[in-house]
Each structure stands twice: as structure tokens, then as C-alpha cells.
Amino acid sequence: MTDPDPMDGATDDAPPAADRQPLDLGGSVAESAAPDFRAARRHVLLELLRLAADLRSDGVDVPPSGPLTAARALASVGLADKPRVEAALRASLLSSPEGIDAFADAFPTFWHRLRTGLDAIATDDGGASPDDDASSDGSAPDDPGTLPDAQVPASGDDTGGGETEVLIPTERRYASGDRATEDSETGDARRYSAVGGRERVEVPAGGLRDEETAAIDRFVDALATLPGRRHRDAPAGDRVDARRALRASLGTGGAPIDLPRTEPTPSELRCCLLLDVSGSVLDTIDRAVLLDVAARLTDRARQSRVFLFDTDLVDATTAFARADGDPAATLRDAEFEWGGGTKIGAAVDAVRRQHPAAVDRRTVVVVISDGLDVGDEDLLADAVTWLADRAGALVWLNPLAVSPAFEPKTRGMATALPYVDALFGFARPADLAEAARQIERRGLGGPIGYEHDPRRQRAEAGGEGE
């Protein structure tokens, strides 16, 4: 199930909503002799839908009926007072604090477009037809003099299709699918070789912000496989719901015939984390973030095993268990090395031979790797098949898959993909929230993965338009 296209769903519904009460178009419109209310209303609704679409493309979870509520709210508060409009839209379009920053970014642009468009309509003497005006409002005349309090959007008349960026913004530095170019030839050789030069783990302590932690927690909750303490109704459950059974027995004169049953809701995670720490991954993703995410993930799961691999596999479970918020320091003290070549097949095979108990049918295996494998292809296929058979689920997080241009065509990724339950892009903790959202919506067996990421789809749509 995907959201209905916001444009279609809401344009059908929104006009009647606004019909109920005439929009208060603010001072400038009210003063003019015969304002074109139809065009004004159309303009407001279009801008509203555009704002909702922009927020969605920024990863904000705007409910499908959000624009509808927002239209009603605007009809109630009017369009003249900026703080009130902002409060009204915030209340109707947002439903979690994660979206507040994106909203704060998007609102000035919305307000500027809205007011310039309305002023243009109000001062329009009937030269252009309303439809022309509304459909070309992206290039509506920008008259700074009429709007002292509105900010001119930095992107100018760009209507948003091309705004989606290909680079992956992280708070600490920009990472992208492209290699850094400043490295010398030896550096490149090291990254792509199978044996590679390894180095000690040496990373400044990172620390996660609250919303990043929340994203990771949500991801863990979405993957939960172990029974928790809550119970839910299930016809074949193992526990009788005494309360409901008693209530049902009332209908049969006190004889408990029908015994409703419950089963525990899965709310805890047992996970096995396979962390690719080869040179190629370390160059694409912020190392501190990688370690912090792994630490938080293992901390949040009820049971977890962590393995680091490049050409060799090391069990880092105890190191992460002792990390206490600073995994980088713990790994450094334990003299872990990383940054070699990538042999995913050999690594998984080592798990199979040395730590077979780490994976069972209730374990979710989370692999963080870019899939640039230089090892034996058959070994990889064998190993991943074993992993997929044995584990409850196999989730692959690929740092390269956040790029809209990503296709799983590298040898390693193409080999592993058929056995993977879900392949998500992962470059910053916020990407986990998107992964969690998809898993919550559609389940691990459903149509989930990087290709269903709305940001990617939007970038593709924008790319075709250009």
C-alpha cells in the first residue's frame, strides 16, 4: 500500500472544503474592487499542495488528509496573519517533531509564493485569465516592495522538481557514492585490492542527536522478532484471554464455550550485525556515524552479535557491549583494525563456521556493506543462501543506495540481492527512519527497499522532466 498521489487525492477534496467559508484574503485583496476569488482560491490550494509535496519529499510524514485539514484550517484563520497561518499549517500538516525543521525551512518559501501570488491576483485587472495566472505562479512577478516580511526563496523560481540533491547530506560532512579524488594512486589501489592495507581504528567520538537516536530506535522496533510483554488477539494464540472469555460466557449462560486466545506481540529484537569496514565503505560513510549507529542498534536490541569484516571477520560483540556510548574509543583500545578489502562471502562463511549460533530463525541479520565484493562469487552465493535460510530476515543497508542513480549492478550486490529481504540506502541515521517506515507499513515480506524510497522516486520524476 502506498500513499495515494497527494496531488490527485487532495485536489478532488479540497475545493469543497474551501467552499464552506470564503477565504479571508487579507488586506490587499479585500481593498481591490473585484478580486478574482476563484483564482485566489485555486492559488492557495495549489501552494498548499506544493508545500505538502515538498515536505513529503523531505521525508516528512504528511498524512494524506493533511492538505484537506490545512485548507479548512486556513479558511478558519485567514491568510493575513503570518504567525497564525504558520501555526495552523504546522498543526494540520505535521504529526511528529521530526518534521518541524523541514517545515521551518519550507514555510518562508510557501509564504512568499502565497502572498506574491495573491497580490498579483488582487491587482490583476483581468488581463490574464485566472488559469494562466495560477498555472504559471511559479514565475509570478516577484515584487519585493509589496512584501517586506517575506523572504525571497534562495532557489528563485525553481519549482522544486530539480531541488532534490544527489549528494547525501550528513551533518558532519558530505558523503556521496563517488570516491574522494584527492587520494593518491596508492590510496585507490588500497581500496580496491582484495588484501589492502589495514589501519587501526582511529575515529573522533561522534555522538548522536536525539532525532537520530529516535530513527535508530524506530528501525529496531520495526524489525522486532521476539515476543514482548504485550499481547494481541490471535485465534491460534497460546494464552486464553480470561477477560474476554468471561464476557463471552455471559451469552452462553456462564459456560465458557468460546475461548478467545492471545499471543505475545513481537517487540524485542535479536539481531546479528555484519559491519563491512573495508576501505570503500569507510570512505563513503562517516565512520563515527557508522560506529554510533552500530552501538545504538546493539544497545537497543535485546540480544545482538556484532561482527566487523573486511578481508577477515572479527567478533566485536563484547567491544560494543562495553562501548557505553563511545564505541570508537573501545575499538581503539581493543586494537581493532579496519580498512582492508572486501570479501563478503568469506566473512559470512566465517560466521557460518565459527559462530553458527549467532544466527537463528528469530534473528534479523543486518548487513551494512556497499557490496563491492572482490572475493569468490560462488562462495558469496553459498554463504548468503545459508544466511537467508537460517535467519528470520536479512536486511542489507547499502551506503551507495541512497543515491538516486543507484542500481545493484556490482558483482557482490547482484549476487546477494535475490536472497536479501530488503535492501535500503543508509548514509545517515535518518535513512533508517525511512527504512523503518516502509517496514512498519508493508512488513518485511512486502514491497520494500531503496527503490520505494519517496526521495528517490521524486528524484527520478524530476530527472525525467528535465
Place this chain on the structure above:
Amino acid sequence: MTGDDSPFESVSESDLRERFERADYVADDRTVTTVQLALDLGRPLLVEGPPGSGKTELGKVLAAAFDTELIRLQCYEGLTAENALYEWNYTKQLLAVQADEGTVTEEDGGSNTRRESVFDQDYLLERPLLRALRADGEHPPVLLVDEIDRADEAFEAFLLELLSDFQVSIPEFGTISADHPPIVVLTSNRTRALSDALKRRCLYLHVEPPSFETEYEIVRRKVPELDAAVAAEVCAVVDRLREESFLKRPGVAETLDWARAVAALRHDDADSLSADEIERTIGCLLKEAEDVDRLDATLLEDLRAAAAAADDRLEAEPT
């Protein structure tokens, strides 16, 4: 969707502000507008924010401001429809059936003695939600569903019918709908994500920690016994504390606790807060052992400096 004769449609923003004012609730413009919208559109209001930021208080104040009944439903894990909505008075039903005064079947055949069904008003125990729907008064009641995130998801789903149509179906009895939809305020501490279906039906208000000036205003109103200059210092110290990345950042409730503690400890001297004083009473503000451990000499000195600079800060701001 909204009752057309709802008495709240006419509530203007200034009127609402005045009512908040009278109830000693310091609300920023965004809160006032959002609450007014919720009244206007007849939508439930979902309030989220860190613990101690005045979410529950908002519901109470709304009830006080409109001089109406506050019906509070505290959610907890395992809360079921029977606890929240209605329950049949089984004992009474059983006695009625045994005494041959009532029957469990609709029709009673050709018997002449008139016996009433035991699924009747008299046997119905109203729980908070049903009470909110059936309440009659000049103003509809305020229904405060507190900490909805603590309830099971099943209960959340159960709330959906109630929140969208303000009606509930009782299988044996029929559908009960509200004449005047109650004002619904839901609060959540975000211990788990709420379902999209629930969020979509609500207007959303995220309560953030107040600014220094707002907090000063709140402390002055709620703790009038505290000297004005000291109140400013209290707020400045809390403001500084919130910049630290504590496990549990102090909320407004903690500030008020602390302000009361400070007022109780120092009787009438108006010296500024000393580092020693802050350290001794820090238990009012920090509720995690690790947070308290982080309070070292440097941080204490920072806090004292913030307290000393409080007066200047207050004067710099036009009030």
C-alpha cells in the same frame, strides 16, 4: 463532522487568550492559534512534547477556562475498552435475571409479565469515554486522553471511531453519539510512534521548552511567593542547564518544583543564588543519577554565572 451549533465556533483568539490568562496558563501564539483551530474545526488535539512541558495542564486549563467538566482517561498498558468506555454491570444483570425481573433475550414470547432486557441503561456502567459523549451541560466537557502512547495499539485503533465521528457502538444497545462533541485533548510522551490513522484525525501541537522570558512569566504566576529577581535567576539557571545534553532535560514542571524549593529554603533574603545552593537543590531539576554526576565544579560555576547575569537579561528584553 463538527456540530454546527458548537458553542466554540464563536471563540475568538483574543477571547481564548484572555481565558488562558485568567487560568494562569502562559501560552505562546502558536498554542493559542492551534487550540482555537481545534475548537473551531471540532478536531481532537494531539499534544506531544517532553515530560513536564505542560501537556496535561493544557487539558486541565481548557476545562477550567470554559468552566466545564474535565473527564480524564489515564492510559496504561493493558487498558481495554471495558475500562475506558463502558461495562455491563454483570452482578446487577445476574441478580435481575435470577429474580425474574429481566431477560437476556429481546422478545419474551407470549408471557404476560413484562420483563425488561438486562441490556439497558440501568445496567450500563459508564466509563470516561462514554461519559464524555453523553455529558450534557452548557459547554461540552473536555476529554483528556492522557499519555496515549502507553496504551496498546489495539486501544488506539478503538479510539478511531470515537475521535472521527464522536460516536460509539455498543452491540447490545445501539450506537450512542454525542449531541455536543467533547473537546478532545490527547497527550503523548513519544515512548512509541502513534499510528498514522490516529495522527491523521488530530491537529498536532508540539510543546517545546519555553523561552527564558516565557518561563519567567510562568514562574512569576505559579510561584508568586518567590522574589522576582530570584525567579529570573532560577529561569536563567534552568535555561543554561537545558543546553547540556542530559538524559532527562528539566521541563517546566521541574522549574516550578525548583522555584518552590528555593522559595521554601530562603525565606526573605534576596541575595543571588550561590553555587552551593544550586548543588544542594539540584535534585529538583535532574532526575537521573548520571545527570547529577555530570554536575561538576565547572558546570556549577557556569550556572552561577548564568544566575548572576539573569537580571541584565531580563532588563534587556522589553516586557
